[in-house]
Amino acid sequence: MKAATLEHAQSRMRLENQTHAKGEVAAQRSATTLVSDRMTVAETAQYLRVSVNQLYSLTRRRGVAQARHRIPVARMGIRTLRFRKSSLDKWLAELEKMAV
DSSP, rough: OOOHHHHHHHHHHHHHHHHHHHHHHHHHHHHHHTTEEEOOHHEEEEEEEEHHHHHHHHOOSSSHHHHOOOOEEEEEEEEEEEEEEEHHHHHHHHHHHHOO
């Protein structure tokens, strides 16, 4: 009888641990969806289908052409750049309008 009770308690604890782990995963997913609009350099380069070097050249602050067509970027310190997907989409739409 005691073995059955112990087995029941262990299975209940496993179920509680699985439920708790699923809740943590759901919380992590919701946290990442809040900041998923912000992308790193590598993610942005992949999204725009350009090389990382080309992306860095688009973020430079020099030149007349760069001033008119500069990509929207948030500088977080000296070396960290972040890009908003929504801002990139607007920027691309403006470039498409100018090309027509």
